[in-house]
Amino acid sequence: MARKTGSHSEITGPRIRAVAERLFARHGYAAVSMRQIAAEVGVQAGALYLYTPDKQSLLADMMREHLEGLLAALADLPAPPDPAEALAQFARFHVDYHILRPDAVFIAYMELRNLEPAHFAQVEALRRRYEDALEAILQRGRDMGVFSLPDTKLATLALIAMLTGVTNWYREGGRLGRAEVLGIYADMALKAVGAGPKR
Amino acid sequence: MARKTGSHSEITGPRIRAVAERLFARHGYAAVSMRQIAAEVGVQAGALYLYTPDKQSLLADMMREHLEGLLAALADLPAPPDPAEALAQFARFHVDYHILRPDAVFIAYMELRNLEPAHFAQVEALRRRYEDALEAILQRGRDMGVFSLPDTKLATLALIAMLTGVTNWYREGGRLGRAEVLGIYADMALKAVGAGPKR
DNA sequence: GTCTATACAGGGATAGAC
DNA sequence: GTCTATCCCTGTATAGAC
Numbered sequence A, B: 001m002a003r004k005t006g007s008h009s010e011i012t013g014p015r016i017r018a019v020a021e022r023l024f025a026r027h028g029y030a031a032v033s034m035r036q037i038a039a040e041v042g043v044q045a046g047a048l049y050l051y052t053p054d055k056q057s058l059l060a061d062m063m064r065e066h067l068e069g070l071l072a073a074l075a076d077l078p079a080p081p082d083p084a085e086a087l088a089q090f091a092r093f094h095v096d097y098h099i100l101r102p103d104a105v106f107i108a109y110m111e112l113r114n115l116e117p118a119h120f121a122q123v124e125a126l127r128r129r130y131e132d133a134l135e136a137i138l139q140r141g142r143d144m145g146v147f148s149l150p151d152t153k154l155a156t157l158a159l160i161a162m163l164t165g166v167t168n169w170y171r172e173g174g175r176l177g178r179a180e181v182l183g184i185y186a187d188m189a190l191k192a193v194g195a196g197p198k199r
Numbered sequence C: 001g002t003c004t005a006t007a008c009a010g011g012g013a014t015a016g017a018c
Numbered sequence D: 001g002t003c004t005a006t007c008c009c010t011g012t013a014t015a016g017a018c
Helices: A009-027 A034-041 A045-050 A055-075 A083-099 A102-110 A117-143 A152-168 A178-192 B009-027 B034-041 B055-075 B083-099 B102-110 B117-143 B152-168 B178-192
Strands: none
Touching: A009 A034, A009 A045, A009 A055, A009 A102, A034 A045, A055 A083, A055 A102, A055 A117, A083 A102, A083 A117, A083 A152, A083 A178, A102 A152, A117 A152, A152 A178, A152 B152, A152 B178, A178 B152, A178 B178, B009 B034, B009 B055, B009 B102, B055 B083, B055 B102, B055 B117, B083 B102, B083 B117, B083 B152, B083 B178, B102 B152, B117 B152, B152 B178
């Protein structure tokens, strides 16, 4: 009872972000109104502006935080000396991380065009760093002669597209379990670059 | 001189569709206004409604026509008895068709959530038919023992995601030529399902 | 800190003149 | 077939009461 009724700043802030993320993912940034977000949070539209300067920042912050979280989690992984092992680990990590955050992923890939140029540049730089991490693995594997790759950049983008595609269909409690899915994708990724599956 | 000035129905109709496609792809369906479309076409907003009942039909028609064109083109291909050859052909076809129609593809993948339920169902059915065509190839290859696939449905979706990803980066006149790109993708697709590249 | 009320721009769509 | 004018709704954002 220490807090006055009507004072919820520590709760409302995160709730706005959560609701906005769900609505943006479901209907698209441009199609969602501040009134809609406010209604789901349980406040008036005007109250949102206590927590965000505007709608655009809501989007940009959510995308930046998602990508920063992705990069931080990636950096926490060990760095296996064997390229095949490194690729398998990356594939499993990527699929797992994306499966667990479908809304954030969807937004990060679909709403780029709704970012103002300054925000776009920041987000693109983060995405680029992530792609570079995979490309480094592929490059090393090619240099060591264990991957067969006509073009590492193309392969990087092809693999990321393939792995990210999991979010288009995977549903918790579906026909295939998460561990199973991770394994299959890692397997396909390895084979796609001409390395045998890790055994 | 047979036609009165101001009468352009045979030109305006297609132009509206073309302009709408470009704008929807660039900014997103929800972010584009009828006034914007009209301005680019060179007519007043009200005139659009002579060619389309509403904005939603503009989107639904464009998506349905894209997918119908895709299916028709696919049906025109020969049906190689060798599954590896069939998959290579599918991969090359898919990448090529998508590379040549980046706007239509982008819309077909990004604007599904802006379709009303009835239109959504139609479009989903078409997409499903396309996926089934690839799955049939994979299934046959697995039955014949030339593909190594833990799950044909997952592999279908993974391959389509990988191949469609080409639209995220390919630009005419870039570092890699179209023929080269087709070859590399087909190669990766074959390897991903455990078949050697076609020689 | 949150509310109501509201400003003001722009949305989709229609009516009716030409 | 195209125009202007307009209806009515919804958009973002702010002001000021509580």
